[in-house]
Amino acid sequence: MNDSTHAADAAPVLSVRPVVLPVPGRPVDLEVRVSAPVTGTGLPVILLSHGQGHSHHLSSLDGYAPLVDHWAAHGFVVIQPTHLSSTTLRLDTDEPDAPLHWRSRVLDMSAVLDRFDEIEDAVPQLRGRLDREKVAVAGHSMGGHTASMLLGSRLTDPTDGSVVDLTEPRIKAGVLLAAPGRGGDAVTEFVAENYPFFLGIDFAEMAAPALVVAGDADASEHLTVRGPQWHADPYFLAPGPKSLLTLFGAGHGLGGVSGYDVAETTDENPERVEAVRRLTTAYLRSTLHPGDPSWQEACADLAATPTPLGRVDSK
Incomplete structure (x- = not known):
């Protein structure tokens, strides 16, 4: 890859957890x-949305270290919220959006954008170093769905039939990692x-x-009847500018992005x-x-490899 992403250029990284952000009406504080x-100064920000994996202690603010470490070492501030759907919370709720909490996941990201001042107060080493005009979102699996909504995708609320638009204009770009594709007859009966x-x-x-990253061996048979191509839908069914990175032989973990040992x-791989990365x-x-x-x-x-x-x- 280009010299700017070589390990020799990697900076030391600081990481602080948890930063606690009280959000009115949320069952628990946003961590x-x-x-x-x-x-460095003028640092762009990546908001990272976790998926719904099986590793109970790596599905929220403790996960995705292979990506987070690299992004932070190469000049980004990475903020990882623990969504209400995280298995670490074990929430018992009858909210209509449970158990995946698709709506609150998106709202978590907007809440983070609203609270940059509080985040800088909690992490004083960051004060004055963020470029708040250069914000991206990244998400893996269900987190890719969260990211897609922030970037402008819509869905029909099954409870009332309304079209839900939660586009966040403060987010300028995104990375969708093994994200869900279209609905309708593409999803399984389950x-x-x-x-x-x-x-x-x-x-x-x-x-x-947005950059859509999909593995050509990621069949996700519990989710879709369309096979690996389903995860490329956010590229093919959205307007440009978009890029699609198809990884040969990759499954849903894309080689192991959700943690160093999960x-x-x-x-x-x-x-x-x-x-x-x-x-x-x-x-x-x-x-x-x-x-x-x-x-x-x-x-x-x-x-060229x-x-x-x-x-x-x-495109």
Whole structure:
């Protein structure tokens, strides 16, 4: 990859957890983890939404270290909320959006954006170092659904039939990692009965720039009848500008992005994780800083590899 993402350029990282943000009406306080390089100013921000994995202690603010460590070491402030759907909370609730809490997940991110001053007070080493105009969202699996809604996708609320638009204009770009695809006849009968909000997903208005990362071996048979191609829907069914990184042989864990040692990773592959780290870093750097060549160079490096780990398409 390009020199700007080489390990030699990695900065020391500080990480603080939990930063507690009281949110009125939320069953529990919103807890976040904040990771950042120890030096630098004008730092762009990545909000990271966790998935619904089986690793009980790595599905929230303690997860995704392979990505978080790399992003923070290469100039980003990464903020990881613990959503209400996290298995670490074990909430007993009859809220209509439970158990996946699709709506509150999105609102958590807007709450974080509203509370940057409080976050800087809680982590004084960050004070005055954030570029609040350069904010991206990233999400894995169910977190990819959360990210897609923040970027402009819609869904039909199964409780009343209304179209839900939770687009967050303060977020300028996104990365969707093994995200869900379209609803309708693409989802399994189990999903239609238990998670009916998936039925009305619509990417037609997801206009913000985004990189969709999908594994060509990620069948997700419990979720979709369409096979691995389902995870590429946010690229094909949304307007540009979009890019699609298809990882050859990758399953839902994309090589192991959710943690350094997690049982849910069925396709453990350090080289694949490294490709995800470098390509997502390059994409966000170039998207948030127009004119930066990192993404173009990273794509060229990927294509030039004798046995590439994947391919990139763009529109």
